[in-house]
Amino acid sequence: MTYIGIIITFVFISNFILTQFLGLCPFIGVSRKMDSAVGMGFAVIFVMSMAALATWVIYHLILVPLSLEFLQTMTFILIIATLVQFVEMVIQKISPPLYKALGIYLPLITTNCAVMGIALIAVRSNYSALESFIAGFSAGVGFLLAILVMSSIREKLDTEWVPKPFRGIPIAFITAGLMALAFMAFDKALLKNLLG
């Protein structure tokens, strides 16, 4: 049951973009077109799950035994950046089509605050390795959900008449704000009702 709880928490209740406001840069920057938004979403899912798992391993096998927990931010930056670069190389070698789909988005999220955020939140919540992985995965799914909805709205907005001062980024931010309001409906009480 806790796994389902984690999934619902990170996809809806504390959606990284719409309630925690992390990772807004790719959210606004890459949500112009639906297909690039989907590519970005999957890249984020991938990196977040891997990062949550890798940082859990380093944190519990190196930092905790040496009681160096205060170094978590620094080491996590190191790990995430390395991991993403490594993954990029592997994909480029093994699967060129996948590299073409995800490749250009991967370097963008090496230093993204959403990826860093999931690593720190997973550690702070005392998750196990599997729970961290699931948290990372579902936070990524939450990102995909938000950016997918956003991109479909923005594609529609492109053909609509928008007052001139609001065209482009301003209307995107207003849309994001309204979406965040809608996501306020998902709160902790909902989770309690669902899981009893």
Add this chain to the structure above:
Amino acid sequence: MVLVRILYAFIAVAGLGMLLGAGLAFASRFLSVRKDERIAALEAVLPGLNCGACGYAGCASYAAAIAGEEASLTLCAPGGEDAAKGISEIMEVEFNGTIEKKVPQVHCRGGQGRSEYEFDYFGIKDCNALYALLGGNKVCKFGCLGLDSCIQVCPAGAIDYDSESLIWVDKEVCIGCGKCVEVCPTGVMRWIPYSADYIVVCNSTDKGARVRKYCSVGCIACKICEKKSPEGGYKVEDFLSKIDYNTEGERKSGAEACPTKCIVRNDRHPKK
């Protein structure tokens, strides 16, 4: 005790960093993918300005698109003919056409004292902001608004106010990326060939009688230029004289006969 902890911390982070760095170094050797050598050669041929005139994010991505045979070879405006020739050599394609260099120019000489103004503008210094307000503070809605949006956006620094405080493009410095044409709200920034000798510096399609009321240097569509230089390619359409630069005829007498002096030689320079 504190020293020992500091030492631990130092060793842990340094060790981790070294380990990960070494891992990446190894990985890059074993997982390296042979890149298309033509891409590096193409990047060397392109000017490296990353202006985006070709429609790609920068010179590097345009080079990749050429090598992947997704893009036309002649999209680089700043590089012009030289770049196109270099690209064709690398891609082993015959190139024998010529690319005429084009530069944008402000087709308006109406500033303070020459044009009538409707109101004083004290808002932010941006042409698009001013244009959103009733199409600008001039009575003429086609002319140059005189703020510095194109100057700000120019990557080459080719645009500046000249000695008459009017905006002018220095065609020697211009790289032809077209960013100023995109940013200009009135469309007064129009493309002309680099070799153009004369230019009709008016963009107003209002009727002559109306233009005469609000601007002393506007085109009033009197057609004198057409008559004086019949071979010069002057053509009055929509109450605005335009020059067809494909014709090689003489344009001087038409320009000199212009009653509002709005046909000028294209050899001005912005003040330095």
